[in-house]
Amino acid sequence: MEKRELKSIIEALLFTWGDPIEIKDIASIIEKKENEVEELIEEMINEFDYNRRGIRIMKINNSYQLSTRPEHYDWIKKLSSPKYTKSLSNAALETLSIIAYRQPVIKSDIEAIRGVRCDKAIETLIERGLVVELGRLERVGRPILYGTTDLFLKTFGLESLEQLPPLEDFNNSLDNIDLEK
Amino acid sequence: MEYKIMIDVFEGPMDLLLHLIDRAEIDIYDIPISLITDQFIEYLHKMEELNLEITSDFLVMAATLLEIKSKMLLPQREKLENNQLEMEEVDPRAELVRKLVEYKKYKHITDKLREMESIQSKVYYKPKEDIIDTFNDDFELVDLNIDDLLKALNNIIIRRNKKAKVLDVREIQREEYTLEKCVSEIKERLNRENTIYFSDLLKEDSTKSEIITYFLSILELINLKYIHVVQEEDFSDLIITKK
Numbered sequence: 364m365e366k367r368e369l370k371s372i373i374e375a376l377l378f379t380w381g382d383p384i385e386i387k388d389i390a391s392i393i394e395k396k397e398n399e400v401e402e403l404i405e406e407m408i409n410e411f412d413y414n415r416r417g418i419r420i421m422k423i424n425n426s427y428q429l430s431t432r433p434e435h436y437d438w439i440k441k442l443s444s445p446k447y448t449k450s451l452s453n454a455a456l457e458t459l460s461i462i463a464y465r466q467p468v469i470k471s472d473i474e475a476i477r478g479v480r481c482d483k484a485i486e487t488l489i490e491r492g493l494v495v496e497l498g499r500l501e502r503v504g505r506p507i508l509y510g511t512t513d514l515f516l517k518t519f520g521l522e523s524l525e526q527l528p529p530l531e532d533f534n535n536s537l538d539n540i541d542l543e544k
Numbered sequence: 545m546e547y548k549i550m551i552d553v554f555e556g557p558m559d560l561l562l563h564l565i566d567r568a569e570i571d572i573y574d575i576p577i578s579l580i581t582d583q584f585i586e587y588l589h590k591m592e593e594l595n596l597e598i599t600s601d602f603l604v605m606a607a608t609l610l611e612i613k614s615k616m617l618l619p620q621r622e623k624l625e626n627n628q629l630e631m632e633e634v635d636p637r638a639e640l641v642r643k644l645v646e647y648k649k650y651k652h653i654t655d656k657l658r659e660m661e662s663i664q665s666k667v668y669y670k671p672k673e674d675i676i677d678t679f680n681d682d683f684e685l686v687d688l689n690i691d692d693l694l695k696a697l698n699n700i701i702i703r704r705n706k707k708a709k710v711l712d713v714r715e716i717q718r719e720e721y722t723l724e725k726c727v728s729e730i731k732e733r734l735n736r737e738n739t740i741y742f743s744d745l746l747k748e749d750s751t752k753s754e755i756i757t758y759f760l761s762i763l764e765l766i767n768l769k770y771i772h773v774v775q776e777e778d779f780s781d782l783i784i785t786k787k
Contacts, residue, residue, distance in 0.1 A: 381672035421667075429670060436666035450661065453654070454555050460654045476646055479556030479601045519657060520664035528656050530649050 369393055370407050373400070383426035383513065422522040423513050451487070458484035459493060463515065464530055467497045467508035485509065493518065557605030558647045560587060565644070572644055575637055577616055581609040612636045721754045726761035734771065734786040742782035 372393055377384060386404075390397045404427055408420045417435065421428050431439060451459065458481050461473045473481050488494035493515040499505040511524070521527065554560040564583050565572055585606055591598050615636035635641075726745075733740050745758050762784065765771045772785050 378670065379673045379675070381670045431668040433663045433666035439668060450658070450665075456658055456661075457555060457650060457654045460650050460657050463657075464650070464653070476558075476643070476650060477556055478558035478605065478643070478647065479599070518664055519660045520667075521660075528653065530653055 377429045383428040423516045455484045455487045466510035469506040721757040
C-alpha cells in the first residue's frame with residue numbers, strides 16, 4: 364500500500380478513536396511493523412506542523428492522539444462557554460513535581476522534601492488520575508510507591524518523562540532570579 | 545496596623561523559610577540563623593493572632609532553627625587529633641541548607657509545570673466515537689413471531705433458575721427444640737417414670753440439633769442437681785433418675 368494511503372488510514376483511526384491509541388494497536392490494524400508506524404506518524408506530525416494544520420498529533424509515551432493547537436484557544440472558545448478545569452493547588456502541584464522527578468517514590472520521601480504532610484495532596488492527584496500506586500517498597504511497613512500516569516504526560520503536554528524540564532541546580536536558578544531582577 | 549496585614553499563605557515551613565531568605569536577599573548557604581529564626585517565630589506569632597492553625601510542621605521547624613541557633617552560639621571546639629570529633633564540627637546549618645536547596649529545586653520546577661499545564665489546558669480533544677453502539681443499533685425487528693418471544697422468555701427463566709441454584713441461600717433453621725422445652729419435658733417424664741434412658745427421649749428421626757438440645761438439657765439439669773445420670777459402661781446409654 365502506498366505510504367500516503369497508510370497515513371490517511373492512520374489519520375482516520377486517530378480521528379475515530381479520539382482517545383490516545385497505542386502504536387501497537389495501529390500497527391496490528393494496518394498490518395505493519397511498529398517501527399514503521401512510528402516512522403509514518405513522526406512524518407505526519409511534521410507535515411501537520413509544516414502545513415499549519417488546525418489539528419496536531421500529540422505523542423504520549425507509546426500512544427498518539429489528535430488535538431487542537433493551544434494557540435487557537437481564543438478562537439475555539441468563542442464556540443462555547445470557556446473551558447473550565449480546576450487547576451491544581453500549589454500543594455498538589457509541588458507534590459506532583461516531586462513524584463514526577465523522583466518516581467517511584469514513597470510518601471515519607473516526598474514529605475521529607477516538602478516538610479509537610481502530603482496525604483491530602485497525594486489523594487487529590489490519585490483522584491485526578493495523575494498519579495498511581497506503582498507497588499510497594501520491600502521494606503519495613505511496605506510503603507506504597509507512587510509514580511505518574513500517561514494522563515500526567517498529556518496534561519502537561521509531555522511526550523515522555525524524559526521531556527520533563529531539567530531539574531536545575533540551585534545555583535543556576537539563583538542566577539536566573541538575579542537576571543530577572 | 546500589623547493586625548490588618550494579610551500574610552501570605554505558605555505551603556509549609558520550608559516554603560516560609562525560603563520566602564524569608566529570598567526577602568532578606570541572603571545567600572542560602574550562609575543563612576544568618578539568628579535573624580531568620582526571629583523572623584520565623586514572629587511569623588508564627590502573626591499566625592496565632594490571626595487565629596490560623598499552626599501545624600506541628602511549623603513548630604518542628606521553629607525548634608530546629610532554635611537548636612541550630614544555640615549550636616552556633618557555642619564556641620567551636622578546638623580541633624583535636626581525634627578525627628571523630630572533626631565530624632561534629634560540620635556547620636550546624638548544613639542539614640537544613642541541604643533540605644532547603646532540595647525543596648527550592650522542586651518549588652522552582654512547580655512554577656514551570658503550572659505554566660505547561662496552562663498551555664496544555666487550551667487544547668481540545670475529540671471524544672471517542674461510540675463505535676459499539678453504532679453496531680448494536682443495526683439489528684432489525686422483522687420476521688419475528690410470538691413463539692420466538694416465548695422461547696426467549698423460557699431461556700431467560702431457565703438461565704435464571706440455574707443461577708438461583710448456584711446462589712444456594714443457606715436456610716437458617718428456626719430453633720424447634722429450645723432448651724426450656726426439653727428441660728420441662730424431661731422433668732415431666734421423670735415425674736411419671738422413675739428412670740428414663742437418654743435414647744427414650746429421642747425419636748428415630750431426631751435431628752442433630754434435637755439430640756444436641758436434649759443433651760444440653762441433661763447437662764443443665766445435672767448442673768441444677770435435679771437429676772442423677774449414670775452410665776453402665778463407656779458409650780452406653782445414659783440412665784437418668786430424679787435426685
